Amino acid sequence: MPELTPAAKVAALRVLSDRVGAEYTAARREAEQAFKEMRTTLGVKSLDVLMPSGESAGSLSITGPKRTITWDEPALVDLVERVAPTELVEEIAPAALTDRDLLAVLKETRPDLIRRTVQPAHRKNLAELLSADGTLTDSTTGEIVKVADVKITPPTGSFTFAPGDRAEEAVLEAWHAGELAGVGSSLVPALEHDQPEPVTAASEAGPPPSDITPQKGDVS
Secondary structure, three states, X not given: OOOOOHHHHHHHHHHHHHHHHHHHHHHHHHHHHHHHHHHHHHOOOEEEEEOOOOOEEEEEXXXXXXXXXXXXXXXXXXXXXXXXXXXXXXXXXXXXXXXXXXXXXXXXXXXXXXXXXXXXXXXXXXXXXXXXXXXXXXXXXXOEEEOEXXXXXXXXXXXXXXXXXXXXXXXXXXXXXXXXXXOOHHHHHHHHHHOOOOOOHXXXXXXXXXXXXXXXXXXX
């Protein structure tokens, strides 16, 4: 058998990698549909991935619902000014970044370029207290104040997989044992197509005598 050159090896592995990559992408899409149902209906957050032999190949985490907060800045600043004024900071509005006024007198000369905002750490703490309808309680008055819109995006089934220490050994053992039915099936057509036709004694000897019997007009 001719020796495989480095270039041919790279080309062959790239083609096979593309085939397996496409199969892997399709498998992930199929898995996400199942995991979406498991996360939404059963509340499953993680799985121990087991091979048919029972050996663990790693762990899988299913992404939970996504919470998106759109703050009402004026309402939030007004609330924090009453309940936690030390958590407010003044910052220069982006429009002021190209202004020629001296920063030292900016507050006096261009108050419109100064805005107040809640410190990031305190904003994060408030996000934990925020109700599903985007309200917080004013601790000074007991009033319920609307300060944000909250959107909950249901689980999509997206997930992350972390291979275990023996993942490679477990998968390869299952592969060689024929326990991974369907996995890597994208390679089968290519491998079968590339197999040379078997050479038999009859084919080496040429066609059978009946196939070379001279017909009328063929005698030289």
